[in-house]
Amino acid sequence: MSVQQFRLERESTINRSRVIRFWFNDTAHEGYQGDTLASALLANGVRLVARSFKYHRPRGIYTAGPEEPNALVQLEEGAYTEPNRRATEIEIYDGLRARSQNCWPSVDFDLGAASSFFDRLLPAGFYYKTFMWPRSFWMLYEKYIRRAAGLGRSPMEADPDCYDKTYAHCDVLIVGGGPAGIQAARAAGLAGARVILADERPGLGGSLLGEKYVINDRPAMDWVDERKSELSDMPEVCVLTRTTVTGYYDYNFLVANERVSEHLGPHNSGAPKERLWKIRARHVVLATGAIERPLVFADCDRPGVMLSSAIRNYIHRFSVLPGKRFVILTNNDTGYRTALDILDAGGMVAVIDIRSHPAGELPDTARNTGIRVLEARTITAVNYAKGTIRSVEVMQLSEDCTQVTGNAERIRCDTVGVSGGWNPTVHLFSQGRGTLRFCERNQCFVPDRPSRNNPVTLAGSCRATWRLGDCLKEGFDAGISAAGEAGFAMPGMTHEEDAVQDTDHHEPRPVWILPCEHPIGQGRKKHFHEMQNDATIADIALADREGFSSIEHLKRYTTTGMGTDQGKLSNLNALLALSEIQGVPMSGGRVTTYRPPYTPLTMGSIVGHDRRDLFLQRRKTPIHSWHDRAGAVYEDVGDWERPRYYPGPAETMHDAVQRECLAVRQSCGLLDASTLGKIDLQGRNCRWLLNMLYTNAWDNLSAGRCRYGLMLNEHGMVFDDGVTTCLDDNHYHMTTTTGGAARVMNWIEEWLQTEWPDLEVFATSVTEQWAVASLSGPNARALLSGLTDVPLDDASFPFMSCRNGTVAGIPARIFRISFTGELSFEINVPARYGLALWKALMDAGEEYRICPYGTEAMHVLRAEKGFIIAGQDTDGTVTPMDLGMDWIVSRKKEDFLGKRSFDRTDTARPGRKQLVGLLTEDPEFVIPEGTHVVKAMKNAPPMEMLGHVSSSYMSPNTGRSIALALIADGFNLKGQTLSVALMNGTGHHVTVTDPVFLR
Amino acid sequence: MLIITCPWCGQRDQSEFTAHGEAHVARPEHPEQLTESQWGDYVFFRSNPKGVHHERWVHTHGCRRWFNVVRDTVTDHIFATYRPGERKPEIKG
Numbered sequence A: 001m002s003v004q005q006f007r008l009e010r011e012s013t014i015n016r017s018r019v020i021r022f023w024f025n026d027t028a029h030e031g032y033q034g035d036t037l038a039s040a041l042l043a044n045g046v047r048l049v050a051r052s053f054k055y056h057r058p059r060g061i062y063t064a065g066p067e068e069p070n071a072l073v074q075l076e077e078g079a080y081t082e083p084n085r086r087a088t089e090i091e092i093y094d095g096l097r098a099r100s101q102n103c104w105p106s107v108d109f110d111l112g113a114a115s116s117f118f119d120r121l122l123p124a125g126f127y128y129k130t131f132m133w134p135r136s137f138w139m140l141y142e143k144y145i146r147r148a149a150g151l152g153r154s155p156m157e158a159d160p161d162c163y164d165k166t167y168a169h170c171d172v173l174i175v176g177g178g179p180a181g182i183q184a185a186r187a188a189g190l191a192g193a194r195v196i197l198a199d200e201r202p203g204l205g206g207s208l209l210g211e212k213y214v215i216n217d218r219p220a221m222d223w224v225d226e227r228k229s230e231l232s233d234m235p236e237v238c239v240l241t242r243t244t245v246t247g248y249y250d251y252n253f254l255v256a257n258e259r260v261s262e263h264l265g266p267h268n269s270g271a272p273k274e275r276l277w278k279i280r281a282r283h284v285v286l287a288t289g290a291i292e293r294p295l296v297f298a299d300c301d302r303p304g305v306m307l308s309s310a311i312r313n314y315i316h317r318f319s320v321l322p323g324k325r326f327v328i329l330t331n332n333d334t335g336y337r338t339a340l341d342i343l344d345a346g347g348m349v350a351v352i353d354i355r356s357h358p359a360g361e362l363p364d365t366a367r368n369t370g371i372r373v374l375e376a377r378t379i380t381a382v383n384y385a386k387g388t389i390r391s392v393e394v395m396q397l398s399e400d401c402t403q404v405t406g407n408a409e410r411i412r413c414d415t416v417g418v419s420g421g422w423n424p425t426v427h428l429f430s431q432g433r434g435t436l437r438f439c440e441r442n443q444c445f446v447p448d449r450p451s452r453n454n455p456v457t458l459a460g461s462c463r464a465t466w467r468l469g470d471c472l473k474e475g476f477d478a479g480i481s482a483a484g485e486a487g488f489a490m491p492g493m494t495h496e497e498d499a500v501q502d503t504d505h506h507e508p509r510p511v512w513i514l515p516c517e518h519p520i521g522q523g524r525k526k527h528f529h530e531m532q533n534d535a536t537i538a539d540i541a542l543a544d545r546e547g548f549s550s551i552e553h554l555k556r557y558t559t560t561g562m563g564t565d566q567g568k569l570s571n572l573n574a575l576l577a578l579s580e581i582q583g584v585p586m587s588g589g590r591v592t593t594y595r596p597p598y599t600p601l602t603m604g605s606i607v608g609h610d611r612r613d614l615f616l617q618r619r620k621t622p623i624h625s626w627h628d629r630a631g632a633v634y635e636d637v638g639d640w641e642r643p644r645y646y647p648g649p650a651e652t653m654h655d656a657v658q659r660e661c662l663a664v665r666q667s668c669g670l671l672d673a674s675t676l677g678k679i680d681l682q683g684r685n686c687r688w689l690l691n692m693l694y695t696n697a698w699d700n701l702s703a704g705r706c707r708y709g710l711m712l713n714e715h716g717m718v719f720d721d722g723v724t725t726c727l728d729d730n731h732y733h734m735t736t737t738t739g740g741a742a743r744v745m746n747w748i749e750e751w752l753q754t755e756w757p758d759l760e761v762f763a764t765s766v767t768e769q770w771a772v773a774s775l776s777g778p779n780a781r782a783l784l785s786g787l788t789d790v791p792l793d794d795a796s797f798p799f800m801s802c803r804n805g806t807v808a809g810i811p812a813r814i815f816r817i818s819f820t821g822e823l824s825f826e827i828n829v830p831a832r833y834g835l836a837l838w839k840a841l842m843d844a845g846e847e848y849r850i851c852p853y854g855t856e857a858m859h860v861l862r863a864e865k866g867f868i869i870a871g872q873d874t875d876g877t878v879t880p881m882d883l884g885m886d887w888i889v890s891r892k893k894e895d896f897l898g899k900r901s902f903d904r905t906d907t908a909r910p911g912r913k914q915l916v917g918l919l920t921e922d923p924e925f926v927i928p929e930g931t932h933v934v935k936a937m938k939n940a941p942p943m944e945m946l947g948h949v950s951s952s953y954m955s956p957n958t959g960r961s962i963a964l965a966l967i968a969d970g971f972n973l974k975g976q977t978l979s980v981a982l983m984n985g986t987g988h989h990v991t992v993t994d995p996v997f998l999r
Numbered sequence B: 001m002l003i004i005t006c007p008w009c010g011q012r013d014q015s016e017f018t019a020h021g022e023a024h025v026a027r028p029e030h031p032e033q034l035t036e037s038q039w040g041d042y043v044f045f046r047s048n049p050k051g052v053h054h055e056r057w058v059h060t061h062g063c064r065r066w067f068n069v070v071r072d073t074v075t076d077h078i079f080a081t082y083r084p085g086e087r088k089p090e091i092k093g
């Protein structure tokens, strides 16, 4: 157990009365409630926390927030484990376990880095170049590259946590609970608007948490506490903490992720771990703040180098001084603020300012306090050994900051703070399609014009307003105007000024990439601008030389900004480097588009409760419970769960399907056909519509008669089929395929509503209103006659007709139609009687050894007769003529949907793919469906491909395997021998036949 | 995620709707009289503009009515929605 030797005595947001014990890389540590993993590690002097992604360089904690590029850890173990978590955001809890990533065998000694093998192996554009390698080279290096690549490990078990999802609507959504955001919430709340204020941290305060500001003569956090209680008294204001707004989409739709219970540990709460908020706001206020911009210098990635604002954060928010001796490297006044805070906290500090003669309140105060200030200088080397910085070397900068001169001075230190000024957090604004412009004064991109779809106001440092007093006023005004836009105008409400002590700000000297004694890219020192993906300024130069000179190409070639941090620190410096290399001003350059999410989301959060049984509604027929008891094996057809076969004791699928197929043809079988799509059509113009929807003629179909039809799209291609029955002249019962029911319903509705609105046709889906038992086989009539009052003889109930009556006392509509080719009755009863009907049929069928059969036997039986399944034997490129079904296409009808396309050159040409049967040379061999048919098998591709096998089964009633295939010019190939090309590289001879195998 | 004003139900979330391509592509009255290229235009070709686009949507998880939307394909701004058969609004992008 190490002691917290870097912990300060002063007050902060941590709760010292609550000691937290946690493990990092199997070492036990202590911290306090309120610590992040990063602050607790720094309090314990742990500086080396990770290895870098590509070169396996040692890395430390660089920031105190979501912009952290380095300190990524594997949090927790087993099923709870999560990779790539930023140590700067994890709130510690008792028993927390985290470990370093990319380290083998350990963070302190890493073989990958020790060999420095990766340095030479992985230049910019590496992943693209691998595609140009000879295959043998890839085989040689693959195992090394695979070990090196990737961040962290995914859990191998199902996530045991639960996640929630919620929708919210508000008048004003405020993103960011810093000074500007708090003021905006207060103002909008006073105006009476419904407000959501979201902030990613555990508490409000934003930048004030990490600073030593005074508001109204009291510590700024007192002001925050007062405002917080004021907000909690407003019933229409909802404050969400630990909530990151990660996405800004059209029409002010924003997604936020709330970490509900993670800070309590994995086992400590019945609450969901995270909750995804989907928020629709009338108006949005972005008060997202700014992120300090790094300076890029020789070996600036060493553990112990960090943002100067992060140092202030650790001092003020966590009472941690993350070192003893500090050097601050800065190009602006902010660095001096950090130096003064370090001094105040008891550390030793020197400031290296790249500017000559820096003047102003902060530099003057620093000098007067006795802090050593080195002007017009930069760090040219970071001497790092045994896990800590020992010293830095400092040299004089040339006038233009491109070179260093003179002798190096060595300054002892263990921590380096860097400040390159501030970079507004414009991610959400840009995601919401707001445009950005380059601000010369501040040398950064600032929000320009919002999208007209997304009413938004910005306040505070996210629009480069730096002074606290200005941020407070701007926030309040933003709240007023946002509420006003949302319909809550408050004329005359003005901002009561808070008294704020603030200092002057001076613009940074616009230099961020600092030279060392050798040119960048030569020598051993590396200038990392992108730490998470290990990209250097030299890589940018290389990418530009190799022609990847647009920012979009460069980004991908060097992987700048492609990490989990999306380049929050690196993007701007990469743009700058590119503009310097190309000699183009920044204002003329393009900035890449920011994409959601702002910080990564877990899959759990995105999925929420929509998993397992809640992922997709399963549709079950009213007879499902019987299938369950019969031990049915199911298959998914659309959203339906249909019995595929009913295995008997010790039966394989093959055994069961063969038995079911034989039973249907020898005696009788029973199929649950309730899933068939059913559409009730009523109205004066039904017949006209049917004539348009189907290829055949419907004029003379009389009441009680059924007709089969093919439905085509306007391309002339088959997309569904089914039997439609005339119940009376203005009333029809249409059936569709199980999977096509919704598509056909939409197809009919769209034509009726948009093209033929004057037709009187009412289409109603009745799929779920009817349960259907399809009784099929030579004994079907004998069986059914004992249960029904409907005469079943051929004369009174002919094929393709429909009768009403009762079956087993249940009112029923019986269709004499057949998909098996056997005598069949499809008995439709109101859905609630489905199970009773089924049981009655099974009981009565006992004497005929009735056999329930599933979809697999149904497929075999129909294939034996050469009946197609739309969607299996057709794929949207097949006409009725291609199916050999010319007989169903009316010659007389002037028009129907798709008809004109028959005459298109491509549709009418000879040699199209046509549906034929295939018989294998070996009658026991069943060709896998999807197999390609070739003219002749060769040893290797290319071979002339003729088509593919669409259906293929072992057919017990013909005693051999059968297959249907779509083959070019198939009708003319009947009788010929072709080959099917199997996955194992061999072929099998097949003979082309008629698709009807059983007559 | 858009907000779409269904002419029958009012403002609803995009997730309730389905897009059905370009609007005002009328089915030719006498297909048999068309040349192959005229029929091909109707079946295969759409204007696919960068900017103002009149398109057909359906309120799938609502009233199940089809209607038309004028949307800017670049900005996703919706200028107007209207019922089938209503006059096509003239919008300048």
Ligand SMILES: [Zn+2]
Pocket (backbone or CB within 6 Å): B006, B007, B008, B009, B010, B059, B062, B063, B064, B065
């Ligand atoms: Zn509607």
